[in-house]
Amino acid sequence: MFPYIPHTEEDIKFMLETLGMKDLEELFADIPKEVRMNRELDLDAPKSELEVQRLMKSLTDKNTSTDEMICFLGAGAYDHYIPSVVKHVTGRGEFYTAYTPYQAEISQGTLQVIFEFQTMIANLTGMDLSNASMYDGSTATAEAAAMAADATRRKEILISETVHPETREVLDTYAHFNGLQIKTVPMADGVTDVEQLKGMVSKETAGVIIQTPNFFGIIEEVEEVEKLIHEVKGLLIMNVDPMSLGILKSPGELGADIVVGEGHAMGNPMSYGGPYLGFMAATTKLMRKMPGRIAGQTTDHDGNVGYVLTLQTREQHIRREKATSNICSNQALNALAALVYMSILGKKGMKAVAEQSYRKAHHTMEKLEAIGYKKVYDKPFFKEFLVEAPKDPADINKTLLEQGILGGYEVGKHYPDLKNGLLFCVTEKRTLDEIDLLVKGLEVAK
């Protein structure tokens, strides 16, 4: 007997009799013999809940979580605080055991959640509209590139070298298959080299992708980029950290056409890299080019306000090969977590978290400079910064780990010129004592 299969032996017997069958085998008699399995699956025997819990405990015992280490690692996955209320909402079976809201009358909960998520993402980014979410920040960026190409009928995408290396790798993969031409805009002094960009934009350019704060935590100067790309009637695609938008000028104000980003830090645990959520916002002009689900407000025959999935003629289940994207399932539950996070923090809280992260990161950097870890770039940054390690950064991280500290990201993997670069991240969660421990650890390590 299995806890999730309710059939008694008697039930099975009765149902087979009803069907005029003598055994379960008859249900599978239509399967050609040569493709029937002639043995049992080679998997473990079933386990009780208690045994499964023990097994999982034995696995988690082999991991060291960020509860046991002080985390100064970021680079795309961030240790921000998650208010308790988030999991109590996402843990409601009414939310997490529902499917995509295709039957609107009994899915008003999910549909209104999407509508409110769209509202807050649009407002945070300063854009006209948002969709219901994408798989993650990297695929959202690749989708934005395809969307820009579709909207401009051009094939060339420029992407800054300061965009997260994994995002650029994902874009390269997508582009190899969908026929986009990707050119990388080199960086200079830790930011996008606008002089080089000037020579690269042309009437062939569908869009330029800028990440800000960029991979090194530096806030990019977007104004010049915006002018250059709009002069050639291409689109400005901005990849942003939503946690920075409590204090930074919104992409909408900066003239972005499409805004994407990784939203996990709003209420979702790091969970070894997933599930996260990508978000995508855009101008009204691009509404019908958006991939993915969008909820809209409407009324029923009695005039009651309700929500439905709308503009569905963009989507694969209606348009099949003519759809704007193949995306179907997105990251709805992660988007719900992000929505609850934005609701509970609100306009003041998003600002406060951003300010505290900013201050703690700057405080940390000053302390590191004082003990001889030079900052690599002297540019405005948010919560991450790059320092030059006095020796192999891997050795330094090893020493830190021995003291229970999860150190910085070794950027040399992706930027050979920065082989001693260590990218540290400091969120509002870190205390001044923890920062002192990092400083001590780095002193010992150097």
Added chain:
Amino acid sequence: MNNYNKLLCDISKPGRTGYRLPPDELENIAVEDGIPAGMLRKDEPALPEVNEVDVIRHFLNLSQKNFAIDKGFYPLGSCTMKYNPKINEDMAALPGFANLHPYQPEHTAQGALELLFELEEMLVEITGMERVTLQPAAGAHGEMTGLMIMKAYHESRDDHKRTKIIVPDSAHGTNPASAQVVGFDVVEIKSNKDGDVDLESLKAALSDEVAGLMLTNPSTLGLYEQNIVEVAKLVHEAGGLLYYDGANANAILGISRPGDMGFDVVHLNLHKTMTTPHGGGGPGSGPVGVKKHLVPFLPKPMIDKKEDNTYYLNYDLPQSIGRIRAFYGNFGINVRAYTYMKTMGAEGLKKVSQMAVLNANYLMHHLKNFYRLPIDRVCKHEFVLAGLGKSELHVSTMDVAKRLLDYGFHPPTVYFPLIVPEALMIEPTETESLETLDSFIEAMAAIAKEAEENPEMLKSAPHVTPVGRLDEVKAARNPVLKCASMGGEN
């Protein structure tokens, strides 16, 4: 009574707060000193100001406007809406999984890597493939990944003519959309009167320009493809590859494996077959398995084992299609699937398919008395009815579906597959009891009777839901996509 129908933007009140942070000890550090004014926002973002109590009541009341598996029977064909075990959630939330940074050193995440390695092994066994990548975030992402692998394979053989993907007319919409995204042209072929691939139509479509065929087996009609061996032979003889859409894998666990059917690539939907929750539309997980000749093309990174039995992320894959997302897949979802597969074991997973198929056939046996069953043969985990089959009543499948809401059931998938008019696609899954099935049969029979006696009852349904049928035309014609009272910057 308090009105909980409002939007958060409408209950927001300046000065109200729902959070509390530790005191800021560094207030002497001014943001303005480090960031030029032109980069800072002047106004706070237009987000609500609400209390924690507001937030909980708002979302709890919203949740109750949803139908969900935890509330009742959800026979949504093709979606495998089975019970999502609670232990799965608890395991994914263990701090030793949930609080891992994706870039922390491999030796501090051996338990996570071991879990992924072993999950891959289990999926290899179930699908009969050589290796499986756990990276795709959902089924459509898996399709895209699988098709990229197929294209890379042909390219590696300097076979650049193969620009076409064959898709049966019964396929899911994602199939042609995914093929298009990867740069293939889509060729649609017909199904025959038994619901199988029409072999003549397939033969006519095959050529040295065909990269492969995408197939769902059991098909979207819930029928096991009778010609599968012949189909595989024909596609392979023409130099093409076979892609298995795993949407319907709940019918075949331990019964029949895509690898043995002749498929070269397969994706599974762990959020269907392996009980990870649908989450209101995600997150899912869509692992992709491949046969040996396609292993070099799998996306980066793969999880491999060293000689000293430790696990690592292997990026040294020179022929790989590259990265298809950041990090390593929807890890938390993969933890849930692993938990489920360990709970069920070999015996349990086979029983899953047996009971899923038994339940579907039991429903079909009874419902064909009231609705039209276009193809009457043993079905697998689901079956498709062609509505009431009485056009003179002027009652549509949509009317039947909406009336089912009044009876407290989630309706089946409607108007899909496209090849069946007025389609009602019903998938009960194995987690439903005989008593539940009987009450569903009763409701469907009652609705069929109402269609004869009181069709208006169906056409004006639903009657007991929080809202009635919503005006979709209005929504699309005049799109309102965000809360008006907090529109834009303020």
